[in-house]
Amino acid sequence: MLLGVGITFVAFCLTNIVPGDPAAANLGQRAIEDPAAVAAFRHHYGLDKPLPEQYGIYLWHIVHGDLGQSEQNHDAVTHDLGQFIPATAELALLSIFVAVVVGVGLGVIAAVRRNKLTDHVLRVVSLGGVSMPTFWIALVGLYVFFFRLNWLPGTGRLDPVVSPPPHLTGLFTVDALAAGQWSTFWNAFQHLVLPSLVLAASNIGLLTRYTRSAVLEVISNDYVRSARAKGMPGHTVILRHVLRAALPTVITVIGLAFANVMTGAVLVENIFSWPGIGQYAYRSATTLDLPAIMGVSLFVAVVYITVNFIVDVLYGVIDPRIRLA
Amino acid sequence: MTLLRVEDLRVRLPTSSGPVTIVDGVDYQVEQGQVFGVAGESGSGKTISVLALMQLLPQGAQVDGRALYDGRDLLSLGPRALQQMRGRDIAMVFQDPLTSLHPMLSIGKQLTEHVRVHEDASRDVAKRRAIELLEEVRIPDPEQAFHSFPHQFSGGMRQRVAIAIALACRPKVLIADEPTTALDVTVQAGILRLLDRLRRENGLAVILITHDLGVMSSIADHVSIFYAGRIVESGPTRELLTKPRHPYTRALIDALPHPEAEEGSELVAIGGSPPTPRARPDGCAFHPRCAYARESCELSVPSLVPVSDSRLLACPIDPLGPR
Numbered sequence: 001m002l003l004g005v006g007i008t009f010v011a012f013c014l015t016n017i018v019p020g021d022p023a024a025a026n027l028g029q030r031a032i033e034d035p036a037a038v039a040a041f042r043h044h045y046g047l048d049k050p051l052p053e054q055y056g057i058y059l060w061h062i063v064h065g066d067l068g069q070s071e072q073n074h075d076a077v078t079h080d081l082g083q084f085i086p087a088t089a090e091l092a093l094l095s096i097f098v099a100v101v102v103g104v105g106l107g108v109i110a111a112v113r114r115n116k117l118t119d120h121v122l123r124v125v126s127l128g129g130v131s132m133p134t135f136w137i138a139l140v141g142l143y144v145f146f147f148r149l150n151w152l153p154g155t156g157r158l159d160p161v162v163s164p165p166p167h168l169t170g171l172f173t174v175d176a177l178a179a180g181q182w183s184t185f186w187n188a189f190q191h192l193v194l195p196s197l198v199l200a201a202s203n204i205g206l207l208t209r210y211t212r213s214a215v216l217e218v219i220s221n222d223y224v225r226s227a228r229a230k231g232m233p234g235h236t237v238i239l240r241h242v243l244r245a246a247l248p249t250v251i252t253v254i255g256l257a258f259a260n261v262m263t264g265a266v267l268v269e270n271i272f273s274w275p276g277i278g279q280y281a282y283r284s285a286t287t288l289d290l291p292a293i294m295g296v297s298l299f300v301a302v303v304y305i306t307v308n309f310i311v312d313v314l315y316g317v318i319d320p321r322i323r324l325a
Numbered sequence: 326m327t328l329l330r331v332e333d334l335r336v337r338l339p340t341s342s343g344p345v346t347i348v349d350g351v352d353y354q355v356e357q358g359q360v361f362g363v364a365g366e367s368g369s370g371k372t373i374s375v376l377a378l379m380q381l382l383p384q385g386a387q388v389d390g391r392a393l394y395d396g397r398d399l400l401s402l403g404p405r406a407l408q409q410m411r412g413r414d415i416a417m418v419f420q421d422p423l424t425s426l427h428p429m430l431s432i433g434k435q436l437t438e439h440v441r442v443h444e445d446a447s448r449d450v451a452k453r454r455a456i457e458l459l460e461e462v463r464i465p466d467p468e469q470a471f472h473s474f475p476h477q478f479s480g481g482m483r484q485r486v487a488i489a490i491a492l493a494c495r496p497k498v499l500i501a502d503e504p505t506t507a508l509d510v511t512v513q514a515g516i517l518r519l520l521d522r523l524r525r526e527n528g529l530a531v532i533l534i535t536h537d538l539g540v541m542s543s544i545a546d547h548v549s550i551f552y553a554g555r556i557v558e559s560g561p562t563r564e565l566l567t568k569p570r571h572p573y574t575r576a577l578i579d580a581l582p583h584p585e586a587e588e589g590s591e592l593v594a595i596g597g598s599p600p601t602p603r604a605r606p607d608g609c610a611f612h613p614r615c616a617y618a619r620e621s622c623e624l625s626v627p628s629l630v631p632v633s634d635s636r637l638l639a640c641p642i643d644p645l646g647p648r
């Protein structure tokens with residue numbers, strides 16, 4: 001609750017500190033020169049009131065589920081968010097899933113093969129994932145898999161000729177499956193592959209490196225030796241005994257991965273014309289669409305808080321010493 | 326019947342300044358139903374020498390020699406055979422009970438997982454056996470302990486749990502590294518009684534590493550004394566503790582209060598400190614601290630040779646020998 005007030009306050013301050021006049025950004029050249037039009041604009045959006053009052057009004061509206069009206073398209077911000085969040089959620093969730101499976105897997109392999117060739121190769125790969133700019137990976141990916149090989153579609157969520165599945169969750173793959181539309185599912189999935197992989201690249205690198213070091217820290221512990229001494233098979237020792245103890249670190253990094261995905265989405269969605277929150281945020285920011293910007297900030301804040309909360313709960317589930325403390 | 330025969334075991338461990346010899350040629354054999362005691366100062370290589378038998382040494386360790394068990398050399402077992410041997414033929418209780426249990430897995434899980442692997446036992450069978458074992462090592466309320474986690478237990482209780490884990494697959498040989506050090510006297514007596522019963526009833530052989538010569542004299546049949554990575558003297562417990570022949574054994578016994586001490590003999594600390602593995606003296610490693618040392622002691626490493634039916638000694642001077 002307190003956190004909510006804090007976040008809206010910060011978001012509110014930030015958006016008001018931004019140098020730039022929303023009227024200038026949203027009105028045509030003609031209207032700008034007409035003081036009456038500017039005043040009307042400012043009055044319409046409540047911009048002529050003192051800041052504390054603006055904030056109070058804003059809070060009041062939030063509590064009632066009203067995030068204001070976008071200055072760009074005059075839709076309710078909640079409506080816009082409702083429309084764009086599912087697209088981003090689908091992209092982000094798949095991307096995180098891939099990053100976790102691949103990153104943790106490679107991290108464990110690198111640790112087990114420590115200082116062998118595999119480890120060195122994986123080190124280069126993960127460093128590459130972390131340090132190569134996302135836009136570059138995106139462009140290379142598009143060039144190779146779309147333009148050259150034509151294995152994957154280029155942009156958008158579906159081919160233009162394919163109509164979206166009946167709305168259920170807004171996640172096209174899920175909705176298509178629910179409606180039994182296999183070809184729509186396949187089409188939506190193909191569109192997801194490239195952007196989600198691009199979005200996953202830096203997280204794969206991050207997770208590989210942190211998992212490797214967490215596993216190495218655990219693997220020399222006495223209790224791992226005990227597990228071997230009991231005659232537990234090697235893979236069980238790694239999965240049950242070692243990875244279990246490394247999990248708190250891994251979970252922390254997965255939390256960070258969510259943050260990366262939120263920022264990465266802005267870039268990736270713009271490159272792949274993905275109609276999600278990232279693109280919306282970009283458009284609102286460049287047009288100084290304050291209600292939309294604040295709506296996006298609020299959404300991002302809610303995601304952070306939720307992810308952090310889940311991470312904290314998971315710590316307790318994983319480690320009985322925390323659970324009972 | 327001889328269960329385990331160790332021949333010329335040598336271990337070199339990697340360090341930042343190159344490999345260092347920790348165990349330097351050790352021979353012994355362990356009989357069925359025997360409690361084989363190992364004593365010696367801290368750092369003499371007791372733990373490393375038994376870890377070598379289970380191939381549990383840190384990566385990069387060089388192990389030479391042979392350890393014959395059931396016609397096979399434990400030191401050259403492949404991964405699969407090794408995994409099947411560990412826990413089922415030879416089990417181990419580690420020195421430090423605080424770190425040897427997994428902090429995030431329940432006691433029950435740690436007591437049953439290897440039973441299920443080795444014996445393909447069902448969950449229920451494994452659990453029943455676990456509860457019995459917890460009773461045998463005198464854990465109060467075994468049913469509840471089964472569902473608890475290590476941090477909820479004291480060091481002594483954890484050590485007892487570790488013993489229960491080691492015994493769960495009914496091994497033929499139990500390697501116990503200071504198994505009773507963390508326990509109070511009554512619990513210690515209970516554990517020793519349990520081991521004694523298992524060796525009588527099931528023919529369990531125990532390699533018992535302990536500093537406590539009291540524990541040693543109460544349960545061990547045979548004692549080997551380690552010094553600087555070698556066995557310097559070995560023989561039947563009572564004889565060895567009452568009539569030590571190696572000057573180091575003598576000093577070790579004199580340095581510890583124990584029930585076998587002769588009336589009026591006083592406690593004397595051993596002068597000097599044991600050599601580090603890196604800076605072992607030439608010849609007999611004990612000669613710089615030995616009251617009976619002669620010039621010849623610096624020249625060659627004395628080998629362990631029989632001095633009577635049952636006793637072996639690595640001291641050609643034998644100053645305490647029978648007169």
Ligand SMILES: Nc1ncnc2c1ncn2[C@@H]1O[C@H](COP(=O)(O)OP(=O)(O)OP(=O)(O)O)[C@@H](O)[C@H]1O
Binds near residue numbers: 340
């Ligand atoms: N991983 C390692 N790398 C290098 N040297 C080691 C390593 N582990 C142990 N040592 C050295 O090996 C020697 C023997 O150690 P070991 O643990 O076998 O002694 P110990 O006889 O069991 O002593 P204690 O009674 O204290 O348990 C010690 O000098 C120790 O410093």
Ligand SMILES: [Mg+2]
Binds near residue numbers: 372502
């Ligand atoms: Mg030791």
